[in-house]
Amino acid sequence: MDALQTRASGLWRALAKRYPHAHCALDWTKPHELLIATILSAQATDVSVNKATPALFAAFATVRAFSQADEAQIEPYVKTINFWRMKSKAVIESMRMIERDFGGEVPRTMKQLVKLRGVARKTANVVLGNAFALNEGVVVDTHVMRLAQRFGLTKHTEPLTIESDLMKLCVRRRWCQLSHLLIAHGRAVCKARGNTCASDAICQKYCCEGTKTGVKKAAKARPRVTSLPQPKSTQAPPAARLDRRQPTATAPRPSRRKG
Ligand code: SF4
Numbered sequence: 001m002d003a004l005q006t007r008a009s010g011l012w013r014a015l016a017k018r019y020p021h022a023h024c025a026l027d028w029t030k031p032h033e034l035l036i037a038t039i040l041s042a043q044a045t046d047v048s049v050n051k052a053t054p055a056l057f058a059a060f061a062t063v064r065a066f067s068q069a070d071e072a073q074i075e076p077y078v079k080t081i082n083f084w085r086m087k088s089k090a091v092i093e094s095m096r097m098i099e100r101d102f103g104g105e106v107p108r109t110m111k112q113l114v115k116l117r118g119v120a121r122k123t124a125n126v127v128l129g130n131a132f133a134l135n136e137g138v139v140v141d142t143h144v145m146r147l148a149q150r151f152g153l154t155k156h157t158e159p160l161t162i163e164s165d166l167m168k169l170c171v172r173r174r175w176c177q178l179s180h181l182l183i184a185h186g187r188a189v190c191k192a193r194g195n196t197c198a199s200d201a202i203c204q205k206y207c208c209e210g211t212k213t214g215v216k217k218a219a220k221a222r223p224r225v226t227s228l229p230q231p232k233s234t235q236a237p238p239a240a241r242l243d244r245r246q247p248t249a250t251a252p253r254p255s256r257r258k259g
Contacts, residue, residue: 090117
């Protein structure tokens with residue numbers, strides 16, 4: 001285990017301890033509902049999606065019900081969400097394809113999922129990891145991208161390359177939970193604006209971006225944050241793993257939505 005892997009292992013433990021209940025923030029009870037919620041959440045907040053989906057899922061309870069509807073019928077339910085026209089079309093067409101080509105069941109492979117309209121790798125990772133406990137990759141959203149960079153887990157800026165770096169640093173069964181942990185810290189502490197660098201213990205120990213964000217000022221009163229070693233190569237085999245001693249934190253988590 002090299003220095004970066006050791007550091008990543010420590011970061012995992014710290015985040016898992018801080019956010020033991022980190023999980024997908026979208027409300028859902030059935031796999032197709034998670035798929036739809038994730039499609040709707042692109043460039044929109046989870047909060048806005050969670051406000052809209054209870055009525056939508058009550059009106060269209062099954063994949064078949066969605067597949068037999070048309071965009072105009074679901075648009076009233078999603079009009080409060082960004083890009084609702086385009087997303088309505090994606091929801092209907094993806095449900096029709098699931099009904100027609102997959103027997104009404106949400107497919108469980110990356111290859112099949114990305115054939116659906118409105119579904120790219122990130123959405124497929126959300127569905128596979130959360131609905132089926134299948135860790136095919138790491139969900140890289142804006143929080144994960146920002147935190148992975150600031151914690152020195154990647155030096156890249158492209159989501160696919162960042163995902164590859166994170167997959168090499170984390171044991172496969174934790175890929176889904178890794179993104180939940182980074183997102184939890186992103187929402188609680190390391191916000192895109194107005195983060196709380198100066199007062200957070202995890203940040204003080206692991207962030208290597210302090211000089212850009214405010215840690216530098218706070219660092220006058222504490223030991224200097226050192227730079228992280230970088231991965232030797234993005235092509236390296238995924239021999240490195242975050243701490244194997246930790247219990248699996250990820251399990252398919254049922255929605256907290258009632259009814
Ligand atoms: S120190 Fe600041 S920039 Fe770094 S992870 Fe924490 S909140 Fe984010």
